[in-house]
Amino acid sequence: QAAKSGRTVVISGVPDGLLSNDVMNDLLVIHFQMAKNNGGDVEEVTYPTTEKGVAYVTFEDPEVVENVLKKDEHQLEDKRLSRYYPLKVTRYCENVSSFIIYLIVHPL
Numbered sequence: 001q002a003a004k005s006g007r008t009v010v011i012s013g014v015p016d017g018l019l020s021n022d023v024m025n026d027l028l029v030i031h032f033q034m035a036k037n038n039g040g041d042v043e044e045v046t047y048p049t050t051e052k053g054v055a056y057v058t059f060e061d062p063e064v065v066e067n068v069l070k071k072d073e074h075q076l077e078d079k080r081l082s083r084y085y086p087l088k089v090t091r092y093c094e095n096v097s098s099f100i101i102y103l104i105v106h107p108l
Helices: 023-034 062-070 098-105
Strands: 008-012 042-046 056-057 074-076 083-091
Touching: 008 062, 008 098, 023 042, 023 056, 023 074, 056 062, 062 083
Parallel strands: none
Antiparallel strands: 008 056, 008 083, 042 056, 074 083
């Protein structure tokens, strides 16, 4: 599990309720596999999660995490979405409480 956490990022800003969960999962896989998004092979996407608009993306290679985090702006786009959706990508940390994640998603 510890090795997996080093290959995982937290995605917030996922548009909620617009598409089915399966379709949104597919869109996130496609987005984070694209070279233009500094992506790479995705092992797993966890969506939906207990937090609204949050997904977890686990890559096969930990180096991809670094590359994805370096990209200034991630925008989820697809013809099934009415507009672009900016995504916030942060490093996953097992020690981060759900309250911290809540604050990232819902700033005060």
